[in-house]
Amino acid sequence: SYELTQPSSVSVSPGQTARITCSGDVLAKKYARWFQQKPGQAPVLVMYKDSERPSGIPERFSGSSSGTTVTLTISGAQVEDEADYYCYSGTDNNQGVFGGGTKLTVL
Amino acid sequence: QVLLAESGGGVVQPGRSLRLSCAASGFTLSRYAMHWVRQAPGKGLEWVAVISYNGSKEYYADSVKGRFTISRDNAQNTLYLQMNSLRAEDTALYYCATLAVVGATVFDYWGQGTLVTVSS
Numbered sequence: 001s002y003e004l005t006q007p008s009s010v011s012v013s014p015g016q017t018a019r020i021t022c023s024g025d026v027l028a029k030k031y032a033r034w035f036q037q038k039p040g041q042a043p044v045l046v047m048y049k050d051s052e053r054p055s056g057i058p059e060r061f062s063g064s065s066s067g068t069t070v071t072l073t074i075s076g077a078q079v080e081d082e083a084d085y086y087c088y089s090g091t092d093n094n095q096g097v098f099g100g101g102t103k104l105t106v107l
Numbered sequence: 108q109v110l111l112a113e114s115g116g117g118v119v120q121p122g123r124s125l126r127l128s129c130a131a132s133g134f135t136l137s138r139y140a141m142h143w144v145r146q147a148p149g150k151g152l153e154w155v156a157v158i159s160y161n162g163s164k165e166y167y168a169d170s171v172k173g174r175f176t177i178s179r180d181n182a183q184n185t186l187y188l189q190m191n192s193l194r195a196e197d198t199a200l201y202y203c204a205t206l207a208v209v210g211a212t213v214f215d216y217w218g219q220g221t222l223v224t225v226s227s
Contacts, residue, residue: 001169033208035152042202042217043152054213086152088206094166096142096154096206 002026002091004099011105018074020102022087025068030089032070034063037101038083046085047072074104082106109133109216111203116221119193127221129186129203137161137181139214142206143188145199146220153199156188157206171197193225 004024012018022032031050035043045054050070051063060075074081087099115127129141143155156167156177165177176189186203200220207214 037152042219045213045215048208048213048215052211054215084151088152088154094157094164095168096144096157098144098152098154101151 002089002095002097004032004087004089004097006085006087006099006102008100009103009105011107012077014079014106015076018077018081018104018106020072020074020085020104021069022071022099023069024089024097024099026089026091026097027065027070028068030091032063032065033088034070034072035086035088036081036083037086043086077104077106079106111205111216111218113201113203113218113221116201116223118224118226120227121194121225123193124189124191125193125223127188127190127201127203127223129188129218131184131186134214134216136179136184136186139205139207141177141179141186142204143177143186144202144204144217145197145223146202147196147199150199155201158186190223193223195225197223198225199223 006022034047036046037043046057047063050065062073064071085102110132112130119125142157145153158165158177162179174192178187202220204217
């Protein structure tokens with residue numbers, strides 16, 4: 001089965017740059033998406049096709065990819081960006097897979 | 108306004124069955140593949156299953172294969188998840204979601220989830 005590996009937590013001060021990585025063999029062949037989830041809420045898509053930002057997502061969110069690792073970057077992180085972030089990808093056998101999630105703390 | 112509303116969750120004993128529903132409104136369900144995603148209490152997201160736009164193809168996570176069945180009724184704008192032989196580890200909030208990205212078009216919507224608790 002496929003796996004996506006994320007750090008369990010990332011912590012930055014407001015205004016700093018937060019980087020969250022996601023690694024997995026499937027990412028060499030498939031695009032990744034990133035979801036933001038705040039407590040008690042459904043996930044929200046913040047990045048797709050590795051580096052495309054949906055409408056309504058602030059420009060401080062960006063994405064990149066290199067080999068089997070994708071990175072979500074939040075430039076000038078705000079307190080309201082504090083949340084859990086999950087990477088996601090489809091797989092060769094038509095399944096889906098989420099990373100384990102990264103808790104972003106901004107304080 | 109796109110809305111996805113899950114229902115059917117509850118408390119069920121191990122080994123029993125439960126059927127979840129997801130009512131879609133504000134869009135044409137038949138145009139999109141649909142997914143179920145779950146989240147155990149305090150844990151991360153886990154992809155569960157997907158069904159093609161017309162119901163001809165279904166794919167499952169290894170953890171539920173052979174026990175869960177995803178289906179849809181496009182005429183009723185409703186998605187289903189039949190869960191059999193439930194286990195304690197199936198306890199989770201179950202979301203239905205579109206997860207659709209077609210070219211540059213994003214159609215990503217989630218419901219608010221329905222809670223399934225498997226306990227004796």
